[in-house]
Amino acid sequence: MVKESLKTSICHESRLLIIGLGLIGGSLAAALRESGFKGQIAACDPDGNEIALGIEMGLIDTGGTHLYEQLRDASMVVLAVPVLAMESVMATLAEALPYAARNVVLTDVGSTKATIRAYAEKVFGQVPTNMVLGHPIAGSEKSGVAAANPRLYVDHKVILTPEPNVDHNALERVRLLWQACGADVLEMDVERHDQVLARTSHLPHLLAFSLVDTLARQDERLDIFRYAAGGFRDFTRIAGSDPVMWRDIFIANKQAVLASLDDFEAGLKRLRYAVETDDSDALIATFDRASHARHYFDSLLNKTSYQAEYHMQPQGEVTYRVQPGGQAQGRLRVPGDKSMSHRSIMLGALAEGVTEVKGFLEGEDSLATLQAFREMGVAIEGPHQGRVTIHGVGMHGLKAPAGPLYVGNSGTAMRLFSGLLAGQAFNSELTGDESLTKRPMGRVADPLRLMGATIDTADGGRPPLKIHGGASLKGIHYDMPMASAQVKSCLLLAGLYAEGETRVREPAPTRDHTERMLNGFGYAVAREGDTCWLEGGGKLTAGPIDVPSDISSATFFLVAAAITPGADITLEHVGINPTRIGVINILTLMGADLALENEHEVGGEPVADIRIRYAPLKGIDIPVDQVPLAIDEFPALFIAAANAQGTTRLRGAEELRVKESDRIQAMADGLAILGVKHTVVEDGIDIVGNGDDSAPSYGGGRVDSLGDHRIAMAFAIASLRASEEIVIENCANVATSFPDFVALATRIGMAVSVEGTHE
Ligand SMILES: O=C(O)C1=C[C@@H](OP(=O)(O)O)[C@@H](O)[C@H](O)C1
Ligand SMILES: C=C(OP(=O)(O)O)C(=O)O
Numbered sequence: 001m002v003k004e005s006l007k008t009s010i011c012h013e014s015r016l017l018i019i020g021l022g023l024i025g026g027s028l029a030a031a032l033r034e035s036g037f038k039g040q041i042a043a044c045d046p047d048g049n050e051i052a053l054g055i056e057m058g059l060i061d062t063g064g065t066h067l068y069e070q071l072r073d074a075s076m077v078v079l080a081v082p083v084l085a086m087e088s089v090m091a092t093l094a095e096a097l098p099y100a101a102r103n104v105v106l107t108d109v110g111s112t113k114a115t116i117r118a119y120a121e122k123v124f125g126q127v128p129t130n131m132v133l134g135h136p137i138a139g140s141e142k143s144g145v146a147a148a149n150p151r152l153y154v155d156h157k158v159i160l161t162p163e164p165n166v167d168h169n170a171l172e173r174v175r176l177l178w179q180a181c182g183a184d185v186l187e188m189d190v191e192r193h194d195q196v197l198a199r200t201s202h203l204p205h206l207l208a209f210s211l212v213d214t215l216a217r218q219d220e221r222l223d224i225f226r227y228a229a230g231g232f233r234d235f236t237r238i239a240g241s242d243p244v245m246w247r248d249i250f251i252a253n254k255q256a257v258l259a260s261l262d263d264f265e266a267g268l269k270r271l272r273y274a275v276e277t278d279d280s281d282a283l284i285a286t287f288d289r290a291s292h293a294r295h296y297f298d299s300l301l302n303k304t305s306y307q308a309e310y311h312m313q314p315q316g317e318v319t320y321r322v323q324p325g326g327q328a329q330g331r332l333r334v335p336g337d338k339s340m341s342h343r344s345i346m347l348g349a350l351a352e353g354v355t356e357v358k359g360f361l362e363g364e365d366s367l368a369t370l371q372a373f374r375e376m377g378v379a380i381e382g383p384h385q386g387r388v389t390i391h392g393v394g395m396h397g398l399k400a401p402a403g404p405l406y407v408g409n410s411g412t413a414m415r416l417f418s419g420l421l422a423g424q425a426f427n428s429e430l431t432g433d434e435s436l437t438k439r440p441m442g443r444v445a446d447p448l449r450l451m452g453a454t455i456d457t458a459d460g461g462r463p464p465l466k467i468h469g470g471a472s473l474k475g476i477h478y479d480m481p482m483a484s485a486q487v488k489s490c491l492l493l494a495g496l497y498a499e500g501e502t503r504v505r506e507p508a509p510t511r512d513h514t515e516r517m518l519n520g521f522g523y524a525v526a527r528e529g530d531t532c533w534l535e536g537g538g539k540l541t542a543g544p545i546d547v548p549s550d551i552s553s554a555t556f557f558l559v560a561a562a563i564t565p566g567a568d569i570t571l572e573h574v575g576i577n578p579t580r581i582g583v584i585n586i587l588t589l590m591g592a593d594l595a596l597e598n599e600h601e602v603g604g605e606p607v608a609d610i611r612i613r614y615a616p617l618k619g620i621d622i623p624v625d626q627v628p629l630a631i632d633e634f635p636a637l638f639i640a641a642a643n644a645q646g647t648t649r650l651r652g653a654e655e656l657r658v659k660e661s662d663r664i665q666a667m668a669d670g671l672a673i674l675g676v677k678h679t680v681v682e683d684g685i686d687i688v689g690n691g692d693d694s695a696p697s698y699g700g701g702r703v704d705s706l707g708d709h710r711i712a713m714a715f716a717i718a719s720l721r722a723s724e725e726i727v728i729e730n731c732a733n734v735a736t737s738f739p740d741f742v743a744l745a746t747r748i749g750m751a752v753s754v755e756g757t758h759e
Helices: 023-035 048-056 067-071 083-099 114-124 168-180 190-218 223-227 230-240 243-252 254-276 280-301 306-310 338-350 364-375 411-422 442-450 485-495 513-520 551-563 582-589 628-642 654-658 663-674 709-721 741-748
Strands: 015-019 040-044 062-064 076-079 105-108 134-136 157-160 184-187 318-322 329-332 354-358 379-384 387-391 428-431 454-458 462-468 477-479 501-505 526-528 531-535 568-575 593-602 605-613 646-650 678-681 684-689 701-704 726-729 752-756
Touching (some): 015 023, 023 168, 040 048, 040 067, 062 067, 067 083, 076 083, 076 168, 105 168, 114 190, 114 243, 157 168, 168 184, 190 230, 190 254, 280 364, 280 379, 318 709, 338 364, 338 411, 338 513, 364 379, 411 485, 485 501, 485 513, 485 531, 551 582, 551 605, 551 628, 551 709, 551 741, 582 628, 628 646, 628 654, 628 709, 654 663, 663 684, 663 701, 663 709, 741 752
Parallel strands (some): 015 076, 040 062, 477 501
Antiparallel strands (some): 134 157, 318 726, 379 387, 454 462, 501 531, 526 531, 568 605, 646 684
16 A cells, blocks of 8 residues: 655646556556646556556546546646557547546557557657657666556666647656656667667567576476576566567567667677687687676766776765864875876777776766777676776777767766777777866867867766767867866877877966876877877887876875875875975975985886974975976865965965866865865965964864865865864765775874765
């Protein structure tokens, strides 16, 4: 029996008629009831028993077997009958429609869309403007209204495939219907829907039916199933689905199913051959790619981080609770450099030969980049403890991905990919998480367009980016309006595919890992003063890459030691590329006791161990030329400033406003909660430090990192000098750049506990 809900539904239909009261229709009724739907729910089904059961279960108010009666005053009609039954139901509906409410909206739940659209055209002359075809991507191997489940659609996708002439009010009402049931509603055109579903739903059902049937025939007493374990059960669960419904789907979506079956047969043939010829490399490459793709899919499904899923520890919202005080002592090695990790995969994939990467950052951002290349057909082994082997496909060897490439939280990935993909023969689309969706992409789309690329963005130049393949790019001379290594790198990567020379002038030096790594792969990048350039049309030759520890991650421990009396920390093997050492220069100017030891070079990048011991800090005016060299380090540096004597002034840092959060405002809001005096200006901030090392520098409280990894880690470090506990919300994204952060913070003597909830 369905409970009366205390909520108020966002769906305000006065009378909803469900035609076909099975699992899907019944679950829709159940979900609406739970949402607090106040209208009437009626159902029409040829099987009177199903109607009676629906009433008994409290799912519907009324129902019957005759459409005319049930249609009376209906404001929305949902067709939930098997696909091949749609035509005759629509024909009856067309005749009975005058009985419905004047503003009636029609929709359906069929699993294929082109056939249903064709029925509508046949019956109504064209798809009526008040008809919105749709498909909830949810189901179960169970059927019938008895199996109705009010949570069937929660967090599931519903794809609507409206026609261009659709009435927007009708579309909105159907959207609200499904949102009321907890679903995520998205739109797609009919053809794409049918192709996507053929691959992701129809093909797996066909395989499950086929496997079970084949085994059953081979063993007519069905004895074989006694010995089948989890693998068989997981693979074949859907073979228990409704035969009539699935027959209809395969007949209705024949062409798309056959095309996906062709691809599948080709893949099976390749695997068969690999087994036959003992081709262990091919087997590993295929299984590795599939295994990672499956983990990635789980992470999307569970809305957990890829990292968490990969290590089988689902995490949703994560809160850090950090006790005040603590020590800052020890020798640490922080994970690999994020910028270089992205680039190692990108260039390794485009190179000829096999690239072995050491020190790869196994963080969300770089793992998303790695996954994106797997989706473009690149065989990548690992990562295993920072080691990745990339089987390069050459400059023109990438394959069109089957769907959008998801780059998570990473501005770097989206901007570098946009350059690289602009040079490919195929179309592509780049998407990211909520934070990335707010970040400006016009800064890359505009110059790429000047090179001849065709790129569509959402409003205001925001993601997603749709990149049209097959453009012939031409080199440009570009004067960057902002100091951005991402824009520079994007253009250099596009320049690899462009005719002639691509030159980029930067208003201030920015990190030069792209230039160094290209040179390391045998691709000449020249530089004179503030300008670098390359000639298109060359090739990359694979070579080993040793990624040093990330100075941006090391920064949190540099600041920890710089503010904690008695501290002594050594950070090993940190990249100290001159375009990244703003933090060392700024802390030194503030009076930190910092020394570089064991300086040497690995793979074209300078590295050192950095030893830092406590010394009192003083407020400074941060030199503007250091800003691009320390761009990601400011959240932590603001904490150093809050502990220094006097005021620290930052100017010329407007770029901080377009990072994973508006980092000036996010830090200012958190500092205000701790009680640190500050003044925000458009391009910077003044922070008044306490500078008394005999007492805590500020209070505690609950701060919101806004899902920005660096804000979260900065406030965690701040606790070393707080008088009370600091609770930091929305910390899951620390995994994008620094998955071991809490373990290392604990190792130096901080008390951080992590509260995470499952979604
Ligand atoms: O090129 C890169 O790897 C990066 C460049 C910087 O961004 P901008 O180019 O937007 O300044 C930096 O903030 C980012 O974390 C990494
Ligand atoms: C700004 C950052 O990264 P991205 O731009 O790649 O998201 C960062 O890591 O601080």
